[in-house]
Amino acid sequence: MGVSTSAPQDGIAVITVDFPPVNALPVQGWFDLADALRAAGADPAVRCVVLTAAGRGFNAGVDIKEMQRTPGHQALIGANRGCAEAFGAVYDCEVPVIAAVHGFCLGGGIGLVGNADAIVASDDATFGLPELDRGALGAATHLARLVPQHLMRALYFTSRTATAQELHRHGSVWEVVPREKVLDAALALAREMAAKDGELLRLAKAAINGIDPVDVRRSYRFEQGFTFEANLSGLADRHRDAFVSTKSAQSEQAEQPERPEKTTTPGQPVKEER
Structure with a gap:
């Protein structure tokens, strides 16, 4: 559990995020991810980074439950700073970063993949910003790097998601593959990039970032x-409290044992429980 780095092949670092059950990262998790990305990019032996995740989905954003159980605004401030650091670490990584996405990619996940240099996704992957339903704002900057402007706005204002196939048609997802082949496909693309001269790759990454229009x-x-403004007004807390309450109720319902069906003999009425 947490953030780990491995080197399965020469010149390639794989950073894996694992925060069960849905990879909603706590405050420290975002900073740990930023540190791992910076360390990998600074390693002269690394020429490409693959960012992936374990479990049900790639990323579900920030840990809202942690935020709601922490008094004051410290968790909010920490999450905002942590997200900014992690997103920036993807963008500023000295070598190309490939995001290998499976399942859901929501909220903070959009910030990560939107700043990546390439995206490989599973055929069941979905991308979206449910921020308005969670009392937050943000990452429209990164969603705008994945889809055209008007589609970004419609997705943002409705909290709808886009599929990997839709993003592939827009050119922001490099390849869509079956879920079990996502990491292999990302590694294949990473090998192609890592075959280039490492010093030239670093120069190329800096040059491309330097001409970015945003x-x-x-x-x-x-x-x-604007997220801080929503929090100071109390608006954000109302939405997050409702989200946490709904999730808790769903968890309790899922944990309830199923009641056995009643059986009767033919012609015998079923008694109602009082």
């Missing part, structure tokens, strides 16, 4: 200002 760090921090 300053993603500044743009995202601007969005976060």
Whole structure:
């Protein structure tokens, strides 16, 4: 559990995120991910990074339950700073970063993949920002890097998701493969990139970032200002409390044992329970 780094092949670092059950990262998890990305990019032996996740889905954003059980605004401030650091670490990584996405990619997950250099996704992957349903704002900066402007706005305002196939048609997902082949496909693309000269790759990454029309760090921090405003007004807490209550009720319902069906002999009436 947590963030781990492995080197399965020469020149390639694989960073795996594992926070069961849905990879909703706690505050420290975002900072740990940022540290792992920076360390991999700074390693002269690494020429490409693959960012992947264990479990049911790639990323479900921040751990809202942690935020709601922490008094004051410290968890909120920590999550906002942690997300900004992790998203920035993907973007600023000295070598190309390939996101290997399976299942759901929501909220903070969009910030990660939106800043990646390439995305390989499973055929069951979905991408979206349910921020308005969670009392938050942010990562429109990164969703706008995945889909055209008007589609980004419609997805943002409705909290709907887009499929991997839809993003592939827009050109933001490199390849869509069966779920069990996502990491293999990402590694194949990473091998192709890692075959290049490492010093030239680093120069190329810096050059491409330098001509980017949007300053993603500044743009995202601007969005976060409105998240703070929603929190100071109490608006965000109302939505997060409702979300946590709904999830808790669903968990309790799922844990209830199934009641056995009543059996009767032919012609015998079934007694109602009082």
